[in-house]
Amino acid sequence: MWEGILQNIGKYITLTEDEIAYFKSVVQFKKLRKRQYLVQEGEVVKYESYVIKGCLRAYQVTEKGQEHVVQFAIEDWWIGDLYSFLTGTPATLNIDCLEDCELLQITKESLEELYIKVPKFERMFRILFQNAFVHSQKRLLSTIATSAQEHYTEFIKKYPNIDQRVPNHQIASYLGITAESLSRIRAQLVSKK
Amino acid sequence: MWEGILQNIGKYITLTEDEIAYFKSVVQFKKLRKRQYLVQEGEVVKYESYVIKGCLRAYQVTEKGQEHVVQFAIEDWWIGDLYSFLTGTPATLNIDCLEDCELLQITKESLEELYIKVPKFERMFRILFQNAFVHSQKRLLSTIATSAQEHYTEFIKKYPNIDQRVPNHQIASYLGITAESLSRIRAQLVSKK
């Protein structure tokens, strides 16, 4: 249960035995079944979650009932409604499991304490957020600057592992197009070859 | 020259006199005229820049020559091609001044050293990147989930200060629409009132 996350943390910072023990003491293990919610719109989010195993999606629902996927998360990713988590305001996102999931969760209070007691974590999350920001900017640019077809081909190149685990209509939702459009794009790509 | 940035830093962390002195010693002052480049596509970016005064835009140019604005920056914002800065790869962005600008710049080496010598800065940038990521996600959602008109009205609500300093066709580019479309949207909004 701990190998994955500790190895992942090890990519960014080096911890002592004590620090590892302390870290272990502040995170909680959680199992969720496929289709279960991790977060529902309207609730105040208490945890950020690290994915040990499984696959989740975070999405927002518009007034007209359309779902827009903001993020997928698989093994070794963090997921949550960060804005709600940070500000204590009600979540605007829903997050649910596309597969049975195993998570490690940390509360805001524990995380703040972790930053103080083991400042290396401040470094790790600085790097994680920095990378997340860069990727988010790149995604934005693809959304704005490229055709739906290019955008889709970029996506499957970049996330082949996610592509194979997630239904197409949810990928469409992530890309900001309809399931029908994605279906037609895929048909075109096949016929081109 | 220093009040603005020190006050801004003070929102996130508290520094001693020595730390302030050290910080001052690692950043460089730079003035640029309107229309001058801060970063050009292809060069390796050496600095992240804090805006003391002025207004800049970061944009990418596609093969077909279309410009897409990724970010505007005004007083108290940081700007740069973060990906190039972090990885040492050639910049994909261009950044230029929309007004005469005064900047403070820091190199990657100095920033890394600053993180080590004054870990509080790790905290500050963790928070800055965290916020930048949250905003980027929200922007992405607006781009994907709302009509061009809603997206524009959200933009002017959120950034009235930028709106007034930047020509409309560049706002259009930021929103991912053409200048013509924005012009028509604005006409509609006026007629509605």
Added chain:
DNA sequence: CGAAAATTTGACATGACTCAACTGGAGTGG
């Protein structure tokens, strides 16, 4: 096996784009 979900396909609608022309204001140089 059967119900529900996912995907595909067709017909049609529409929002945004492209290209082109025109207007008005800002900045520049004689």
Added chain:
DNA sequence: CCACTCCAGTTGAGTCATGTCAAATTTTCG
């Protein structure tokens, strides 16, 4: 200080990519 150019902004006409709605087909999973 005026004439001229340049650029931002607007408007119109036609096109195209993607959306919508509906139905048929395939896949998934209890």
